Amino acid sequence: MEKTIPCLIIDDEAGAINTLNDYITELPGISLKGTYTKAITALAALIRETVPHLVYLDIDMPGMSGITLVKSLKDSPHHIIFTTSHPDYAIEAFDLRVRHYLLKPFDLSEFAQKTNVVIQEYFQPHRIDTETDEAFMLRKNPETKRLIKVLKRDIIYIQGANNHIHFYTTGGDYSVYMTFTEIEERLANDLKFYRVQRSYIINSDQLDEVEGNTLYLKGYQVIMSPNYNASFMDWFKQVYLKTRRK
Template sequence: MKNQINCVIIDDDQFAIDILRDHILEVPALSLYKSYTNPITALSELLETRNIDLLFLDINMPELSGLQVAESLKHKIKNIVFTTAHSKYAIKAFDVQARHYLLKPIDLNNFIEVVSSIIISSKTSKLTNIDDESYFIHTGERGKLTRVQKKEIVYIQAAINYVDLFLQNKRYTIYMTMKEMELVFESDPRYFRVHKSYIINRDFVDSITGNIIKLGDYQALMSSPYKNEFMKYLSERTLLSKRL
């Protein structure tokens, strides 16, 4: 089946994996790519793997917890669903941008309810993916689609129920939320969400003064906690003398 959602399961309990595998087989839109009982092995392989759409992740595992795995993969895998026997982990799950969590033992009806929202979300995006470097967007003119090169997007700014895409000499307004835009661009290392209202392209950054990022003729704001990943990126690329 074309356009299936590729799934991965990480759980140290093989019985739990078998239940999820059976549930995945019940949903034609889903395809099981691989399952792991060792979270360390899973993390090392998934960091080098592309096109994983959905991760079912146990939380309480030896050596490496599901929360730690999710923190490392949240910018690579768009949909993370925690599978846990403990509801107390739910809040922590959302701290690492997990879409949902399922309580064990996982009932098929609950499973279908959770994955259905993910399937619908993947089909209803108003950005139509062409390839890794461009998108078609609806810009408001009836019946018209405009192609935009990702590398030309300087930054994205929230505008109530819309977002503005700023290119060097153009601006497009589209009917999407910042959360949707963040999910679209999160797998591209050039883009960082630095504020509740701003996603920036690091390739256009000229300077940073306090919480203001200069992007050519534009500027964007940074604020916690959104700016943390970008500040980490900056610290890794800032030249400093190692002399005492």
């Protein structure tokens, strides 16, 4: 039996929750695991979840807005679809790399179409088809002829989650069926990439700032484990000095 995708609803309006609940039951492959009327409560639950969830999130909520919640989940494996009555939030939503945007009121057809786009892109992982010194070529499944080229220099950081990894790049995000150990071994001879936590590898070319254990990479923040700090600084100086000599 095919595994279903867990999803959550976060909205302060009972009517919106009921509508989404009805739509979710109509769509095969996804399963509602919970509903929240407060973003802060949902945040506490989501940061404990390592399995990627599909999250339907309202923006305009009391206490903590949907925008603030997404910023707090920036390094999580979850995928967000905004549900809102305010079209002016659309640009900010995509700047935050929210996966899609549903403008209230929306019908079942629009809900299904946008949900399926997100599922196909982020919950059906790619596999590395071929690799060169400069790039990974990704393929969804053996039958498709479509290959996606991901330049290694464009990778901002890599996050591991269960038997999958996620490439966060300057051009988009990609879920790949591979263990974190496997990708670490593939990149072992590339000095640009460095492991800074149990499940994070960063690209030094995308590193903008280091402040204590916080690494700033093109709008992302990655927290480095304290036991990596000393070795990271030695590595960073080595890479930086080598770059400066060129």
